Amino acid sequence: MPGCSNANSADSHHLLAIPHDIEKKKRRNDGFDTGYLPTTDVLVVGAGPTGLTLACELMRRGIRCRIIEQSDAPMPLARTLGIQSRTLEVFERMGIVAQVLRQAARVDGNNFYAGTKRLVHMDFGLLAKDHSIPYPYGASLPQTTTERIFTELLQASGADIEWSSELVDFWQEDDAVVALLKHPHDGSDETIRARFLVGCDGAHSIVRKTLGFPFEGTTYEGETLHADVELDWKKSHHEIHRWWSGFGQLDTVPMPGEQRWRLAAFVPAASSQEVPRASRELFQRFLHERARENTAIARNPTSLANFTINRRAVTQMR
Incomplete structure (x- = not known):
């Protein structure tokens, strides 16, 4: 019909x-x-x-x-960059997976930290045990x-x-x-x-x-800030690194290019003050407070942005 x-x-x-x-x-x-x-x-x-x-x-x-x-x-401006294993299968069917992988950063794992202590390590390579999964890894490529x-x-x-x-x-x-x-x-x-x-x-x-x-769901009370930066540190450039602390959450996602990273932080809304604008100084502070990292951000960041996140979906598709 x-x-x-x-x-x-x-x-x-x-x-x-x-x-x-x-x-x-x-x-x-x-x-x-x-x-x-x-x-x-x-x-x-x-x-x-x-x-x-x-x-x-x-x-x-x-x-x-x-x-x-x-x-x-x-x-x-690219707000997102994560590509899942299943998405790579779709890209193969479309005939573009080789082109995507040539330009993307490969993502082999995910790490969760509290300060300097790693709490969880997720090894995407374990997916290779299921021989029906052709891409036992993810990829990172700017949406643009x-x-x-x-x-x-x-x-x-x-x-x-x-x-x-x-x-x-x-x-x-x-x-x-x-x-x-x-x-x-x-x-x-x-x-x-x-x-x-x-x-x-x-x-x-x-x-x-x-x-x-109807467009049902919720809007997160706060803002997500992100910046694309160069970091000269010892963290694996083929894995995601995430910190949780009393100061809030900080994610670092590998990007194409040597030592290029997407930093993303969630800042809850506070009635007493506005959420600060994304800046080099602010993310340098986040690295110190949330990740206990003293690594300096090299050069000026790009793709500085603040935005809100919604988790919503329509109740019917047709």
């Missing part, structure tokens, strides 16, 4: 017959009638990792799709790089991201979804038909809001 969805799902059947009244419906673009509405099998709203993965997989299966993104360019790889794959398949394209409204017909798009870069609008519309447009999803789907 054709329809609107917040799930990464579609099928490969051909378009159903379009009723006469829909087929003859006109659209207006730049003030001129331009004939019949254009059609696509799937309209993907949002060009983040989820939307790009879906679009690439649809094109790989010969399913026509368009992918639109409200922003005018890829985001410059992963999205670039997806985009190149999408372009090679004959599609591309339509930047500065906003979904304004949509409605359900008998055998299609009709969507109204706005293109602010040239002031035009467009009405199209799609057999499926899939919302991959994040926390402020117009797809979810228009469908009236």
Whole structure:
């Protein structure tokens, strides 16, 4: 049944017959009638990792799709970088796993500390005992790089991201979804038909809001701060290192490049003061207080950022 969805799902059947009244419906673009509405099998709203993965997989299966993104360019800041073993299997199926692994930092384990004492060591290599797991390790690659790889794959398949394209409204017909798009870069609008519309447009999803789907969950009371730094220390660059202390949590995740690390710290909200902005001085203090490390941060950090984390999900996908 054709329809609107917040799930990464579609099928490969051909378009159903379009009723006469829909087929003859006109659209207006730049003030001129331009004939019949254009059609696509799937309209993907949002060009983040989820939307790009879906679009690439649809094109790989010969399913026509368009992918639109409200922003005018890829985001410059990578908030995430972790890639799990199972994700590498998906990347192999997509044909990009070798490219990802060439550019990523390999992650073979995870360590948890209290001060200088290591409490837990997780050896991902133990996964190799299960011969059904082809990648007994994880990887670390900035989201910006992963999205670039997806985009190149999408372009090679004959599609591309339509930047500065906003979904304004949509409605359900008998055998299609009709969507109204706005293109602010040239002031035009467009009405199209799609057999499926899939919302991959994040926390402020117009797809979810228009469908009236609840977005249940919680928002963490505080902020996560991160910075990409160079650290000259003896910790393994193929493992994650995490500290818990009375001062709070500090994570250090290996990044591509010699001695490159992503530092991330959670700072709880306090009624008496605002959460400080991420800075070199602040992360130097975190290393000393939370990790009992006197290692100096070399050079100025990049990707300094504060953001809040939500743990939410829609209650239904379609």
